[in-house]
Amino acid sequence: MHSFETTIGRLRSEGFKLTPQRLSVIRYLIGNKTHPTAAVIYGDLKKKYPSLSFSTVYNTLNMLEKIDEVQSLHLFDDFLNYDPDTGSHYHFVCRSCDSIIDIFPRNGENVSLPEGDISGNRIESAQVVFKGTCKNCL
Amino acid sequence: MHSFETTIGRLRSEGFKLTPQRLSVIRYLIGNKTHPTAAVIYGDLKKKYPSLSFSTVYNTLNMLEKIDEVQSLHLFDDFLNYDPDTGSHYHFVCRSCDSIIDIFPRNGENVSLPEGDISGNRIESAQVVFKGTCKNCL
DNA sequence: GGCGGCAACAAGAATTATTATTGACTTGAT
DNA sequence: ATCAAGTCAATAATAATTCTTGTTGCCGCC
Secondary structure (H helix, E strand, O other): OOOOHHHHHHHHHHOOOOOOOHHHHHHOOOOOOOEHHHHHHHHHHHHOOOOOOOHHHHHHHHHHHHHOOEEEOOOOOOOOOOOOOOOEEEEEEEEOOOOOOEOOOOOOOEEOOOOOOOOOOOEEEEEEEEEEEEEOOO | OOOHHHHHHHHHHHHOOHHOOOOOOOHHHHHOOOOOOHHHHHHHHHHHHHOOOHHHHHHHHHHHHOOOEHHHOOOOOOOOEEEEEOOOEEEEEEEEOOOEEOOOOOOOOEEOOOEEEEEEEEEEEEEEEEEEEEEOOO
16 A cells, blocks of 8 residues: 555545545555454444444445455455555464465565466466464464 | 275265265265365256255254364455364465465475474364465466 | 535445265175 | 154345435526
């Protein structure tokens, strides 16, 4: 996700209206390093905006995903997690405590993905999910 | 998935009964390269075994996954695909035609995953999903 | 200022893949 | 043959997400 100003600028230029509900979801996500579900976002924002609707949260998330300001992650069976960081990084999921940890590859321990084609297919994105046991649970 | 004989041997040793329904699902999956959904498996087997129940297909798939003879893949939003190949390989999903293509890394175009720890977390498995446009759709 | 059109809203119903429940049936060992 | 344990099919239940409906509020235009 970009800065607040850049993000709302993108919304404006795409023709979306800047409603208080949308702005509250955007503010909630900016700089958020947890990977909240729609239900968590709704629950948290509901305290401050009691009239907020679940559908609005979903609609806003889908809109933000369409313009590539968030990505949805299928890390668990029954629900999606949303990640405001759309840059190239990977995720580690602890089988024991279900925590989600961002993995930013560094030299020596990085994940090298093939670029361009693999036998004629054009790769446009890659999702890498590690599962295991996290530091705290070990 | 192992050979038919090995797989049913494993079932037997784990204490599962070898019912015709289970055997039909196993036979359907062995050597299957198409990543079928539960619905597809059910639809195909229903022709030959009209009394087969959807639950039985799910139960059998969950059992096979538990003993690591299949893996379920969260490639799309609304359903799971089942892969009888539990060996280390990755998947490419075409955004245009939804086809699923196995990716077996070879030298020079492989995906090198970190082994062991990443900052203290123990990695036990990795799932890599590429999305893009397949050869046929390009 | 008042009016019309339209996007977005809230509330709740609907959808749908998967799981759980239930009661009848099979299997295999004794 | 009996009996217990496990499995089956049918169907109900679950729950995350999407859809529907009627309403609201904003903006441009008269």
